[in-house]
Amino acid sequence: MIRIRRFLNLAIVCCSLIIVVHGVTAFSVGAVSVSPSGNLYPGDTVNVSYTVYAASGAAFPSYDDLQFVTELDDPSWLYSISVNGVKNTRPVTDGKTLTISGFELAYKPQFEVDVQVTLRGTIPAGTVRGTNKTLVRIQELDARGYSIGYSAVNIDHLIGEPTPPPTPAYGSITITSSPSGADIYVDNVYKGLSPGVFSAIQNGDHRVLMKMDGYLDYARTVKVTGDNQSLHAVLNPKVSTPATTPVPGQTSAAGTGSPSPTTPAQTPGYGSLSITTTPPGALIYVDGAMKGVSPATIPMLPEGPHEVTLIMDGYQDLKTTIVISEGSTSEYITGLAKTTPKTPGFPAATAVLTLGLFALLRKTRD
Secondary structure (H helix, E strand, O other): OHHHHHHHHHHHHHHHHHHHHHOOOOOEEEEEEEEOOOOEOOOOEEEEEEEEEOOOOOOOOOOOEEEEEOOOEEEEEEEEEEEOOEEEEOOOEEOOEEEEEHHHOOOOOOOOEEEEEEEEEEOOOOOOOOEEEEEEEEEEEOOOOOEOHHHOEEEEEEEOOOOOOOOOOEEEEEEEEEOOOOEEEEOOEEEEEOOEEEEEEEOEEEEEEEEOOOEOOEEEEEEEOOOEEEEEEEOOEOOOOOOOOOOOOOOOOOOOOOOOOOOOOOOOOEEEEEEEEEOOOOEEEEOOEEEEEOOEEEEEEEOEEEEEEEEOOOEOOEEEEEEEOOOOEEEEEEEOOEOOOOOOOHHHHHHHHHHHHHHHHHHHHO
């Protein structure tokens, strides 16, 4: 009975020692090199060299194995085992896996045991670019042939170029002007006065228009690519055309004898629309978008036909199509028709007539 207890105690101690030993990796990896060292691409041939120190403060367990696993195509292994500086080179081995028995590595703790390995293989053709590929996995196998998870060491390498981070779908535009205080329109939508920062601008090309009394219009296209774009506008003052003295017997182009006023510069491919209504105060919609209240001038309209709708309480809606010409301002002047008040319909007239006949018959009876 006493012997059985001693045997059980000894077994428990042995199991505890095994657990403690397996809590520490029995090897370490150093001197790793990958050739070529630059970018690798699918189909490239690569050489991976590394050294495994199989006695790292303790002897390698004789009941465990040291295993190398690769994902390369057509792999071949050349390795040697050195004990206290004496090297023993082994024959070239093919296959995805190379396993070295612990009996070949188990020496006294004070011995220096290392394995020098050179792997040659090809990057698989289906490897996704921009991702890391495991060239070699170095791991320790227990007595049952299972990988000891915490022992695994991977030698990875990037295939192709790094995948760039996704570009945000929106950006912003910082707009300043000299002088400041100009009206800012982005894609024909009024945004405010300069200077200003306008966020949540969708990626792509956007037309920026700046207007200020006494200065020429300023228009530019700004490309937003998920970042902040800056635009500084130097506004040029309007220059009045000097009056000229007409030559006797000759009239001006307008036939009035006085020069025509200066017209602000227009942007190529765009024009403006001036709308005046009687009475004023109608809501102006251009292609379904509300643009202002009459009278108003809508700038930066692409040349071509546009659907215009005028809406005002008490007046009939007016819809029309106006063609915008490049570099000019199209004028549209119209009067709005009041809505016609509804008159009693046929049922109401019938009811009135019935009441009248009823009253007449009653009077006759009386």
